[in-house]
Amino acid sequence: MFYHLAITLAVVSWTVACLAASLPSREDSGQKPLPVVIWHGMGDNYRGDGLLQLSNEIRDIYPEIYIHTIYLSTDPSSDRSATFFGCVDQQVEAVCEQLRDNPELAGGFDAVGFSQGGQFLRAYVERCDDPPVRNLITWGSQHNGIADMPACKDTDWVCKSARNIARSNVWGSYVRDRIVQAQYYRDPEDMENYLEYSAFLADVNNERGEKNATYAKNLATLENFVMLRFKDEQTVVPKETSWFAEKNVTSDDVTLLRDRPIYQEDWIGLKALDERGGLTFLEVPGEHMQISTEAWKKMAKEYLGPRKVIGNGLKLQTAF
Ligand SMILES: *[C@@H]1O[C@H](CO)[C@@H](O)[C@H](O)[C@H]1NC(C)=O
Ligand SMILES: *[C@@H]1O[C@H](CO)[C@@H](O)[C@H](O)[C@H]1NC(C)=O
Numbered sequence: 001m002f003y004h005l006a007i008t009l010a011v012v013s014w015t016v017a018c019l020a021a022s023l024p025s026r027e028d029s030g031q032k033p034l035p036v037v038i039w040h041g042m043g044d045n046y047r048g049d050g051l052l053q054l055s056n057e058i059r060d061i062y063p064e065i066y067i068h069t070i071y072l073s074t075d076p077s078s079d080r081s082a083t084f085f086g087c088v089d090q091q092v093e094a095v096c097e098q099l100r101d102n103p104e105l106a107g108g109f110d111a112v113g114f115s116q117g118g119q120f121l122r123a124y125v126e127r128c129d130d131p132p133v134r135n136l137i138t139w140g141s142q143h144n145g146i147a148d149m150p151a152c153k154d155t156d157w158v159c160k161s162a163r164n165i166a167r168s169n170v171w172g173s174y175v176r177d178r179i180v181q182a183q184y185y186r187d188p189e190d191m192e193n194y195l196e197y198s199a200f201l202a203d204v205n206n207e208r209g210e211k212n213a214t215y216a217k218n219l220a221t222l223e224n225f226v227m228l229r230f231k232d233e234q235t236v237v238p239k240e241t242s243w244f245a246e247k248n249v250t251s252d253d254v255t256l257l258r259d260r261p262i263y264q265e266d267w268i269g270l271k272a273l274d275e276r277g278g279l280t281f282l283e284v285p286g287e288h289m290q291i292s293t294e295a296w297k298k299m300a301k302e303y304l305g306p307r308k309v310i311g312n313g314l315k316l317q318t319a320f
Contacts, residue, residue, distance in 0.1 A: 033305040034134055035066040035109040037099060039117030041140075041289060042150065042181070043159055045080040046071035057293060058300050065304070066104045070095055070117070083116070084162035088183045088200040092120055096128035110135045110304050115236070115289060118227075119143050119184060123204045125222065126215035126268065135224040135303045140233060140288050144241040145186025145194075145201050147249055151235060171197040188246055206267035220269030224303060226280040228295075235288035243281050244270070 036058060040051055046069040055067045072082035072091055082091065099105055111133045113121040118141025125133050149166050152159035166179040175182045176199045183200035195202055202208055206215050219225070233239035238247035244257040257263050263270050273279045284295040 031306045033062040033065040034107070035068065035105050036304055037068045037070060037105065037109050037111050037121075039070040039095070039111070039113045039121050040083075041115030041117050042083045043080065043153075043156060044083065044114070045076040047076045047079075054291070054296060057296055058304060061297065061300050062305050068099075068102060068105065068109075070098065081158060082180075084158055084180055085178055086180055087177055088120065088123075088180055089203075091180075092123045092127060095120070095124055096130070099124070100128070100130055105131050108132045108134055111137070112299075112304075113138045113141055115140050116142060116180065116184065119201070119204070122219070122225075123200075126204060126212075126218050129218045129221070133222060135226065136222050137224075137226040137228070137299060137303055138242070139228045139284075139291065140230045140236060140239075140242050141227070142184050142236055142241045143227065143244040144205075144246055145184045146181065146237055146241065147185075147187050147247075148237045149181055149185070150237075188248060189250070204268075205262060207262065211267055216266060216269035216272070218269070220272040222273060222278060224278050224280060225270070225273055226282060226299075226303060228282045228284050228299075230288050230290065231283050231285050232287045232290075 038051065038055070040046060040048065044050065051069055055069070058065060058067060071079045072086070072094060073079045099109075108131050111121045111124070113119070113136070118138025121133075121136060122138070122141075122143065125136060149163045152163055162179050162181065166175050166182045166185070169175055170182050170185050171193050176197055183198070186194050186198065186201055195208055203212075204215070206212060227243050229239060229242035233242070236242065238249060240247045240254050244260075244262075246255045246260060247253070248255075257270065258274070262268065263274075266272060270279060284292070286292060286295075
């Protein structure tokens with residue numbers, strides 16, 4: 001019934017758009033696109049070629065858009081190291097300050113997170129959200145953690161050393177306070193240690209007894225939270241984490257987000273968001289972070305740019 005209604009409304013608005021084609025659209029009427037903030041993933045840096053290319057593809061669509069790529073150090077090599085070594089809570093805090101201090105962002109922005117940058121931007125929304133995020137779009141992120149440390153390229157020694165240290169004793173205080181990936185490690189077969197020792201994820205997912213109501217309140221203010229998953233994902237174990245689902249790696253059973261307590265008891269505002277039509281699960285072709293120009297531009301057209309004419313979170317679902 002609801003589905004039918006949505007289709008009808010979409011058709012109606014399409015008709016309106018056609019009739020109004022000769023009038024100036026809101027995009028032409030001087031309304032600037034909302035700025036975009038991008039948080040890159042593990043092993044990347046804020047000046048990487050890939051990021052530059054993706055930023056330029058957004059500018060092809062919105063020539064006047066302001067884009068900020070988050071950095072933890074202005075030196076690209078240290079910025080890259082900070083994707084492996086550091087304390088995530090402190091990194092998120094530094095980013096809250098970086099974004100608050102940027103006058104270009106004062107009116108709010110759309111946030112795009114790549115891989116681990118996605119759950120870190122979600123933490124920004126939950127803990128700070130000042131200035132506020134309109135749409136949060138995450139690509140291949142580990143919202144429900146990882147059950148194994150991500151694999152490294154053969155020649156990536158920084159990555160390999162982080163991985164080896166982490167695997168040696170993931171809950172030891174040395175590892176959990178210093179290795180970034182250990183701070184979102186979550187093995188569903190060992191929830192006891194996770195709830196006791198997790199340095200980042202258990203808190204930001206509000207999984208402990210005491211819930212922080214601010215997290216749920218802030219996340220529910222998003223207009224859209226879009227989680228993209230890579231169809232041929234091999235890097236992130238398990239890939240279901242990109243849709244906030246949980247996988248039992250022994251039985252292969254997958255519990256979807258909507259069937260989990262974090263959603264049903266609305267620990268972080270996802271249910272409230274979903275009931276407003278603001279929660280979207282999309283799958284894109286490709287291996288981890290192999291973003292096609294086509295999928296990227298579709299995202300940019302759908303979720304970035306000026307405010308859409310039809311509000312209330314009601315919009316056509318595009319298949320990516
Ligand atoms: C809840 O989170 C907010 C935002 O990070 C923080 O200011 C507050 O101290 C937290 N409350 C508790 C009880 O931890
Ligand atoms: C995962 O599946 C196995 C085998 O069916 C089962 O014994 C185990 O309890 C399950 N784990 C969780 C966390 O549900």
